[in-house]
Amino acid sequence: MYKYDNYDQQMVDARVEEFRGQAKRRLEGKLTEDQFKPLRLMNGLYLQLHAYMLRVAIPYGTLNSAQMSALGDIADKYDRGYGHFTTRQNIQYNWIKLEDAADILADLSKVEMHAIQTSGNCIRNISSDHFAGATHDELVDPRPYAELLRQWSSFHPEFTYLPRKFKIAVIAAEKDRAAMRLHDIGIQIVKNDAGEIGARFFVGGGMGRTPMIAPMIRDFVPLDQLVTYAEGCLRVYNRYGRRDNKYKARIKILVHELGAEEYTRQVEEEFAHLLDQGVEPPRPELERLKPFFADPPFEDGPKTVDRSDPDFALWVDRNTHRHKHDSYVSAVISLKPVGGIPGDATGEQIRTMARLAKQYSFDELRVMHTQNIVLPHVKIADLHALWTELDAAELGAPNLDTIEDIIACPGLDYCALANARSIPLAQRISERFDKSGKTAELGELKLKISGCINACGHHHAGHIGILGVDKKGKENYQLSLGGSEAEDVSLAKITGPGFDEDGVIEAVETVTDVYIAQREDGERFLDTYRRIGMSPFKEALYGK
Amino acid sequence: MKILTGNDLKTGAVVWWTGNDWSIYVDDAVDVGDQAEEIMAREEAARRVNVPYSLDAEREDDGKVRPAHIKDRVRALGPTVRPDLTLKPQSPEAIDWVI
Numbered sequence: 001m002y003k004y005d006n007y008d009q010q011m012v013d014a015r016v017e018e019f020r021g022q023a024k025r026r027l028e029g030k031l032t033e034d035q036f037k038p039l040r041l042m043n044g045l046y047l048q049l050h051a052y053m054l055r056v057a058i059p060y061g062t063l064n065s066a067q068m069s070a071l072g073d074i075a076d077k078y079d080r081g082y083g084h085f086t087t088r089q090n091i092q093y094n095w096i097k098l099e100d101a102a103d104i105l106a107d108l109s110k111v112e113m114h115a116i117q118t119s120g121n122c123i124r125n126i127s128s129d130h131f132a133g134a135t136h137d138e139l140v141d142p143r144p145y146a147e148l149l150r151q152w153s154s155f156h157p158e159f160t161y162l163p164r165k166f167k168i169a170v171i172a173a174e175k176d177r178a179a180m181r182l183h184d185i186g187i188q189i190v191k192n193d194a195g196e197i198g199a200r201f202f203v204g205g206g207m208g209r210t211p212m213i214a215p216m217i218r219d220f221v222p223l224d225q226l227v228t229y230a231e232g233c234l235r236v237y238n239r240y241g242r243r244d245n246k247y248k249a250r251i252k253i254l255v256h257e258l259g260a261e262e263y264t265r266q267v268e269e270e271f272a273h274l275l276d277q278g279v280e281p282p283r284p285e286l287e288r289l290k291p292f293f294a295d296p297p298f299e300d301g302p303k304t305v306d307r308s309d310p311d312f313a314l315w316v317d318r319n320t321h322r323h324k325h326d327s328y329v330s331a332v333i334s335l336k337p338v339g340g341i342p343g344d345a346t347g348e349q350i351r352t353m354a355r356l357a358k359q360y361s362f363d364e365l366r367v368m369h370t371q372n373i374v375l376p377h378v379k380i381a382d383l384h385a386l387w388t389e390l391d392a393a394e395l396g397a398p399n400l401d402t403i404e405d406i407i408a409c410p411g412l413d414y415c416a417l418a419n420a421r422s423i424p425l426a427q428r429i430s431e432r433f434d435k436s437g438k439t440a441e442l443g444e445l446k447l448k449i450s451g452c453i454n455a456c457g458h459h460h461a462g463h464i465g466i467l468g469v470d471k472k473g474k475e476n477y478q479l480s481l482g483g484s485e486a487e488d489v490s491l492a493k494i495t496g497p498g499f500d501e502d503g504v505i506e507a508v509e510t511v512t513d514v515y516i517a518q519r520e521d522g523e524r525f526l527d528t529y530r531r532i533g534m535s536p537f538k539e540a541l542y543g544k
Numbered sequence: 545m546k547i548l549t550g551n552d553l554k555t556g557a558v559v560w561w562t563g564n565d566w567s568i569y570v571d572d573a574v575d576v577g578d579q580a581e582e583i584m585a586r587e588e589a590a591r592r593v594n595v596p597y598s599l600d601a602e603r604e605d606d607g608k609v610r611p612a613h614i615k616d617r618v619r620a621l622g623p624t625v626r627p628d629l630t631l632k633p634q635s636p637e638a639i640d641w642v643i
Contacts, residue, residue, distance in 0.1 A: 027554065029591045047595060049619055051556035080629055095629075097555045341625055412615060413623040421618075423625045473613055475643075 001062050001364065002147050002292045004112045011155075012109045015116060019043045020102035027099065042122075044115025045101050049416050052096040055118040056108060060128035060146040060170070061089030061367040063113075065358040068365050070111040072350030078104050083350060085335060085343040087407055087456055088167070089127050089367040090118060094414055116154065121162045123153035123234075127169045129177045130368040133293055134330045134376035136322045140197060142172035142189050144289045145226065148281065149187075152227050159234055163241035164249035166234070167206075179369060179485035181205045181214045182461060184251045185233055192220050199226050203233055203263070204255030207455035211491050212252040215260040217267060223286070225271075228279045232271035236263065296362035301327040301381045312387050315398040320383070327380055331361075333373040333390060334397040334405065338434040339427050342408045343371030345395075352393045360386050369458075370407055372400065403438075403445040403512070404430040407458050411451030411468060412475070418451035420468025420475035425449050428505055442512055445525045448483075461485035463526045464511060465492040466504060477504035481511060481537055482529045493534060496542050507541055514540045545575035545603060547611070548583060549619065550596030558619045559593060560609075566593055568631065570620035573601065573609045610641070617642040 004012070019039070026036040040046075044055040056071070063071075071091055075083045078100045079093040086092055096104065108114055117124055126146045133141040149168060153159065159166070169178040172189035180186035186202035198220045205214030221229045237251045240258075255263045303326050307313040320329040333353060336342050345353070353373055357365045360382050361375035368374060378386055390396040399405045406429060409415065411422030426449055433439045448462030452469075459465030465480040476498040483492030499507050512525070514537050519528045529537070547570075548561035559566035560573040561583060567573075576583055580598035587593045600612040611617050622630030624639045632638040 027591075033588070033594055047551060047556060049615070050558055050622060051551070095556075099554050412618055413625050418615075421624065427625065475614065 001064060001143075002059070002289065009109070009112070012112075012114050012116070015043070015114065016102060016105045016109050019105060023098055023102050038120070040101075041119040042116065043101070043105065044118035045096070045098075046119060047416070048094065049412075049414055051094065052098055052101065053414070054093045054096045054101065054104060054115055055086070056091050056093075056113060056115050057118050057125045058090050058113075058367050059150050060126055060132070060143050061130050061369075062128075062132075062143060063365055063367070065354040065363050065365070067111045067113055068354035068357065069351050070107060070113070072347040072354065074104055074107060074347075075350060076347035077107075082344050082346045084341075084410065085345065085367050085371050085373070087369050087371060087409070087458055088125060089130070089369055090125055091367070092410075094410075119165075120160075121164050121166075122160050123156065123162075123166045123168065125167075126150050126153070127167070127178055127183070127369060129171045129173060130366040130374050131177060131321055131330050131376065132172070132366075133295070134321075134323055134328075135173065136324045137175055138173040138324075139189055139191055140172050141293050142170045143293045144286060145172075145187070145189060145199070145223075146170040147289050147292070148227065148286055149230060152230070152281070159238060162234070162238055163243045164246065164251075166237075166251065168230075174487060176485070176487040176489070177368075179458065179461060179489075181489045182207055182211075182458075182485055183214065185230065186214050187226075187230075190220065196222070198222050199229070201229060201233065203267075204252040204260070206250055206252045207458060207460045208250065209247060209453040209455075210250075210252065211455065211460040212256060213489050213491065214252070215255070217260060217264040224283055225275070225280060227281060228274050229267075229271055231279050232267045232274055235270050235274075236266045240266075296364075296377060298325045298328060298377070299379075301379055303327055303380060305380060305383055309384075311391075311398070312384055315387050315396060316383060318398045318402070319400045320378075321374075323377065325377075328377050329380060329383065331375045331378045331383065331386060332368070332400050333375065333395050334399055335372050335395075336399055336405050336426075336430065337394055337397045338399075338404060339431045341423050342406055342426050345373075349393055349395060352389070353395065356386060356389060370405065372405070399430075399439065401444045401446065402440075403433050403442050403447055403464075405446075406430060407446075407448040407462070409450050409452075409457035411449075411457075415451060415456075417454055418468065419453075419470035420451050420477065422449040422451040422457055422466075422468060425466060425468075425477070425501065425505065428501075429508055432505065432509070438512065441516065443524060445512070446484075447508070458485060459483070460491050461489075462492055463524070463529070464508060466508075469498065471498065475501060477501065479504060479507050479511070479541070481534065482526065484526055488526075490530075495534065495538055510540050511537050545601050545609075546577065546580055546598050547573040547601045547609065548576055548580060548596055548598050549573075549616065550584075550588075550593035553591050553594040556594075560620075561587070561593075561596075570601075570609050570611065571607070575603075614642065
């Protein structure tokens with residue numbers, strides 16, 4: 001993985017000391033909250049419902065054991081013993097003291113991490129495929145390109161004050177595991193008819209209060225023009241994106257209002273202008289980055305496991321992913337124990353995952369946007385030993401991509417923006433389906449819960465989505481069906497009137513019953529919904 | 545009644561205006577009547593509170609203070625999904641008060 005050079009380290013260290021001075025002046029009363037707020041946000045420090053919250057960037061979700069271990073130590077030393085892995089492959093701490101914030105950033109810097117650009121109207125953490133560099137089905141490892149874009153977008157002077165926040169995802173497989181088309185810019189690394197590698201650009205996607213699927217605006221950008229094309233996309237947005245209304249300020253609104261064709265025309269014009277302006281990093285820079293992501297020294301070994309233990313066999317079936325080397329798999333550590341809080345892990349669990357990565361996965365981990373953790377390169381021969389240790393640490397839940405593998409934002413339990421609680425729903429639904437034994441019968445079913453219209457819980461992209469709203473001071477929940485964030489991307493549609501907490505849990509059970517009754521061979525919930533439409537579900541929920 | 549809340553500047557902890565200081569317990573909150581703006585401006589300037597705001601609440605028969613909106617009741621108690629981290633870790637039933 002990428003290693004800081006001296007310049008990177010000096011830059012991050014300088015930023016820590018700059019923030020230390022800013023926080024000191026705030027505590028001394030030399031800065032007002034209005035003056036300090038944009039400074040703390042630029043360093044990932046929010047003020048949430050109960051305390052300050054620090055969001056730490058995990059570039060494209062990749063980190064090593066030392067970094068993961070440091071995240072566990074921060075949870076214990078500065079927070080209340082746990083951290084929360086987010087839907088953008090980052091981690092958040094919920095109980096931070098302002099007087100500790102600079103020390104935490106200094107601890108992060110020691111392991112080449114920071115919280116820069118995890119808030120504010122700038123280019124945020126670049127996200128990617130959590131199986132990048134390991135999966136059997138990718139064209140190339142997308143992370144060198146994500147890293148190139150990260151370096152370009154870090155402290156970019158022109159894009160520090162965009163109309164609104166800006167999120168980029170990079171993938172290099174036909175299978176989309178990064179919700180790529182629901183980002184401001186989605187980049188898919190592809191091969192053209194001539195066999196050359198380049199980038200396909202999708203621009204103007206997003207969730208939030210106005211969900212949109214990004215249209216493709218360029219099917220092939222040569223790799224030596226990748227950054228220049230991204231710069232063109234951003235420049236047009238920065239120039240014409242609305243700044244008068246924050247709810248209409250995301251690039252998706254600009255692309256929608258101009259039309260994809262006109263937006264593309266303007267980007268192409270800007271791109272042509274930029275081509276000879278020296279925006280693109282020299283090609284050797286990309287070549288310098290690639291070795292950081294080179295394959296570890298894989299060894300041949302057994303290609304199957306002993307399935308005599310049914311619990312282990314179930315975990316292998318559900319929580320491992322086919323690797324590009326046939327003696328290895330990528331193993332997913334579920335942070336969704338039955339009745340647990342999606343994405344939360346204790347300091348001890350975080351350090352355990354770090355230790356297991358060092359022991360079994362060439363020192364590497366990934367954070368999934370679905371709030372789970374990946375050990376990307378695990379020898380098949382080591383799987384049973386790994387699972388045994390995970391199970392002992394309460395990290396062995398065999399539920400990836402099932403109805404128990406729920407994405408849930410922090411919701412009203414933690415978030416100042418939320419209107420309703422998300423986590424209790426996730427807890428009750430996972431408990432209910434685990435108890436009834438229906439989880440296995442339902443197969444792949446992606447349930448996503450957001451506590452407000454900002455959609456951090458990706459409810460628009462859930463096969464089943466739940467949105468919490470405030471109805472006259474009471475929590476109320478809208479149910480939606482038919483969303484997908486994968487390569488078959490679609491936006492979920494609302495079923496009808498909302499429900500209270502008990503009612504929406506019953507409603508989830510009802511729509512799964514409709515699916516079971518109506519499905520045909522091999523159909524997932526989403527396939528059945530797409531075939532039969534909304535009507536049978538509405539009838540079951542609301543009557544005729 | 546109108547009460548005042550905000551966050552402690554150093555720790556970020558949720559605090560409530562008691563009439564002469566800030567407390568982490570909502571039951572200590574007092575009715576500020578029409579004095580909210582004046583108190584908030586003074587206390588914020590003195591860095592005794594961060595981002596204060598006023599809200600509606602009622603004093604119940606047992607003397608306890610109940611904020612009108614669920615968001616403020618969550619702030620008053622703590623996360624309902626982590627009773628151990630609330631101000632009443634020994635009383636899981638306190639969650640019912642929030643909802």
